[in-house]
């Protein structure tokens with residue numbers, strides 16, 4: 428089922444997927460999703476945030492069982508993060524339709540918009556907007572690398588920016604189960620194809636804005652420089668040291684240097700920190716320590732730094748009753764994750780669970796992300812059993 432979209436947004440050089448929100452690749456995937464829904468006789472609804480929902484059962488029904496995941500990717504992402512959850516949901520519907528199963532509550536397959544936040548910087552924008560956890564005016568004003576606002580981008584794709592915001596359909600969902608490729612190797616160590624999530628670490632993104640003074644790379648003696656790259660470099664090293672000591676994670680994976688000339692001392696460095704930790708206080712402490720290290724380094728060079736939190740997600744503990752029910756049903760191990768998901772966004776609103784499928788490389792957000800066909804099939808089987816259990820006639 429992944430084969431028809433295997434080439435969509437795939438970069439021939441890196442082999443990775445470039446499927447950022449509302450890109451041509453994303454639009455092609457939306458078309459594909461609509462076709463898959465149609466083929467199964469599901470009713471397709473798109474909300475004002477671009478979330479696509481394929482309803483099996485009345486689309487105005489209540490207490491729906493929501494499945495699905497997302498189809499967008501990080502720059503040069505893998506084939507499974509997101510799409511595996513969507514195709515597995517359709518495959519579970521297929522299996523149940525074949526056996527003549529009649530759901531006692533609507534079953535909905537979702538494609539959440541803009542989960543990775545690769546374009547506008549805020550992860551899970553589609554689910555956050557639907558849940559009322561992200562203000563529409565803030566989202567619409569976010570800009571991509573080309574300086575285009577989300578409002579401009581969605582309008583160019585024929586969507587109405589005024590329709591962005593809390594979604595009524597979400598009030599008619601009773602349970603959400605998201606299947607996802609594991610981002611780590613816990614299941615490899617457990618010797619299990621499928622696991623159930625316990626919790627998501629708190630995590631967030633911070634923009635570091637280092638400012639100095641542009642000057643000539645040849646004519647400016649070293650002691651006279653106000654080079655913001657120096658403070659940035661010191662901050663990167665401090666982040667690694669501090670995160671390692673705290674048993675947490677800190678990553679600077681995106682960087683803009685201005686003016687970006689080989690023979691010019693830069694005037695400005697913008698860098699984005701992604702940080703995660705087991706507890707919210709640990710995370711706040713880590714980011715504060717990295718910020719303090721950045722400030723000290725900047726002062727030493729006569730430069731400055733400003734830090735802005737772009738998005739911070741609290742710790743998520745999935746519904747304990749649902750987690751235990753699924754772990755028992757599937758005889759599957761329970762494991763935490765350091766990655767954020769739409770399931771984390773929705774979990775404060777309704778009972779939510781996640782199933783993970785074993786990833787032998789443990790790598791994610793990169794082309795080597797992988798899951799065996801047999802494990803993918805085990806994931807579908809598990810999800811099918813979950814729907815049978817949660818949407819069966821009582």
Ligand SMILES: [Zn+2]
Nearest residue numbers: 508509542607
């Ligand atoms: Zn994902």
